[in-house]
Amino acid sequence: MLSLFSSAKATACPYCYAELNVGKVAFRCSGRGAPGRTPCKPVPDRKREEVFSDGTPVLPAISEPGQPEGQRKDLLGKSTVTCGDCGGESGIRMCPSCHSILPRGIDNNSPLFGLIGVRNSGKTVLLSVLHRELVQSVARRFDAAIDTPGGSSGLARDLAMFEKDMAREGGSLPPQTAASGTVKKTPAVYEWKYSRKGKTASTIFSFYDTAGEDVSRQETAMMQQYLGQASGVILLLDPFAFPENRERAEQLGAAAGDADTPESALDGITYVLQTAHNVKSNKKIKVPLAVVVSKIDAFFDQIPASHPLRQPSSSSSAFDDAESRTIHDHVMALVANWGGDGLLRKLEHEYDNFRLFGVSALGAEPDYRSGSVSSRGLLPHRVADPLLWLMADRGFIPKSEG
Incomplete structure (x- = not known):
C-alpha cells in the first residue's frame, strides 16, 4: 500500500478508538x-x-x-x-x-472522523445518506473503491437499513440516537482505495453516531473517547435551534423543545479537544472542525438562486476549495443573522482550522410531526462536502482553487 502521510508510531483502533500500533x-x-x-x-x-x-x-x-x-x-x-x-x-x-x-489497509496514519451535534440536528439521517453517497456518487467522482471492510454490521448495517427505509415510498425518518454514556457502540468503518501513479493508495476512516446529550455537557463529553482520538470533527447544527429561527420551527413542527443549543455542543467538544491535546489557554485547537448547518433547504429563500450553496456539488475529481470558502462565508452570515454570533466568536477564538458548510440530507423538507420523508424522495444536497474537506485537508484527495 502507498502511504500518503508521514510515518507515525501509532494510530487509534477505528472501532474502539484505543491507541493502536499496527x-x-x-x-x-x-x-x-x-x-x-x-x-x-x-x-x-x-x-x-x-x-x-x-x-x-x-x-x-x-x-x-x-x-x-x-x-x-x-x-x-x-x-x-x-x-x-x-x-x-x-x-x-x-x-x-x-x-x-482490523481492515487490511489500516496503518499508523489512518484518520478517524467524529460526527457529532445537538439533538434534532439530523445526525443519523445525514450519516445514513452519506453512507449511500460514499459507496456510490463519491466513489464514482474520485474513481475510488469505498466499502465497509467489516461487512454490513453494527452502525454500517443500521445506516444502510435507515437509508432504505427513507428511500422507499412513504419513507420514515430514523429514530433519535439514544445516549450511550460509557457504553461503546460499533462505529461505521470505511476503506477508501484508489490508484496513484500505478500504486494503490488506501486509508481507513471511521464514523461514530453520538447522541447530542453525550457531548453537550462536559461530564458526558469526556466519556466520548473517540473525540480525543479524532483526526477531524464534523459538528452538525440544527438551524432551527438558533434564536431567530425558533418561531419558524414552531410553525413547521420542528421545534427542538429543551434540546441543547449549538453553543453548548461546541463547548463540550472544545473542552474534550483541549483536554485530550493539552492545548494551552493561549493557543488554538489544531484539529480541523467542519461546522455543518443541516436542513439548509429549509432556508433557500434566504440564499440567492445563483449562489454555489444552492447548486449541486462539483463532479470534479478534486475538492474545490475556492467554492467551499465562498459557501463558508455565506453560511457564517446566515448564522450571524440567526443569532449565532456568539458561536462564531468561539470558533474564531478557539480553533485554528474550521470551515462552515450548509447541507441537506433529504433535499426536501419532511413532515416533522409525523417523521415521514417528502413524497419527492431522497434528494441529498452537498452531504459529502464536510468529509471531502477533511480528506483534502489531510492531502488524501487533490484540492483545486476553482
Whole structure:
C-alpha cells in the first residue's frame, strides 16, 4: 500500500478508538488447524462482550504460550502468528483492546472522523445518506473503491437499513440516537482505495453516531473517547435551534423543545479537544472542525438562486476549495443573522482550522410531526462536502482553487 502521510508510531483502533500500533496487533485463529490437530471452534469473546456487549461466538484470540485458562494474554505480532492450540497459522489481525478485526489497509496514519451535534440536528439521517453517497456518487467522482471492510454490521448495517427505509415510498425518518454514556457502540468503518501513479493508495476512516446529550455537557463529553482520538470533527447544527429561527420551527413542527443549543455542543467538544491535546489557554485547537448547518433547504429563500450553496456539488475529481470558502462565508452570515454570533466568536477564538458548510440530507423538507420523508424522495444536497474537506485537508484527495 502507498502511504500518503508521514510515518507515525501509532494510530487509534477505528472501532474502539484505543491507541493502536499496527506493528503489534492481536490475532484471531483462522480455524484451520495444522495436520493431525483439532481446529479451534467459535466461542464468545470476553473482550467483545466487555467493550461492545457482543456475545456472538467467534474463533478465539491467539494467546501467548503457557498461559493458564482465564489469564491468557494475546500473542502480539505484525503480520502472522501460529495458534498454540491448533497449530494453524493466522494473518487475521485484530485490535488488542476490543478484538475487532482490523481492515487490511489500516496503518499508523489512518484518520478517524467524529460526527457529532445537538439533538434534532439530523445526525443519523445525514450519516445514513452519506453512507449511500460514499459507496456510490463519491466513489464514482474520485474513481475510488469505498466499502465497509467489516461487512454490513453494527452502525454500517443500521445506516444502510435507515437509508432504505427513507428511500422507499412513504419513507420514515430514523429514530433519535439514544445516549450511550460509557457504553461503546460499533462505529461505521470505511476503506477508501484508489490508484496513484500505478500504486494503490488506501486509508481507513471511521464514523461514530453520538447522541447530542453525550457531548453537550462536559461530564458526558469526556466519556466520548473517540473525540480525543479524532483526526477531524464534523459538528452538525440544527438551524432551527438558533434564536431567530425558533418561531419558524414552531410553525413547521420542528421545534427542538429543551434540546441543547449549538453553543453548548461546541463547548463540550472544545473542552474534550483541549483536554485530550493539552492545548494551552493561549493557543488554538489544531484539529480541523467542519461546522455543518443541516436542513439548509429549509432556508433557500434566504440564499440567492445563483449562489454555489444552492447548486449541486462539483463532479470534479478534486475538492474545490475556492467554492467551499465562498459557501463558508455565506453560511457564517446566515448564522450571524440567526443569532449565532456568539458561536462564531468561539470558533474564531478557539480553533485554528474550521470551515462552515450548509447541507441537506433529504433535499426536501419532511413532515416533522409525523417523521415521514417528502413524497419527492431522497434528494441529498452537498452531504459529502464536510468529509471531502477533511480528506483534502489531510492531502488524501487533490484540492483545486476553482
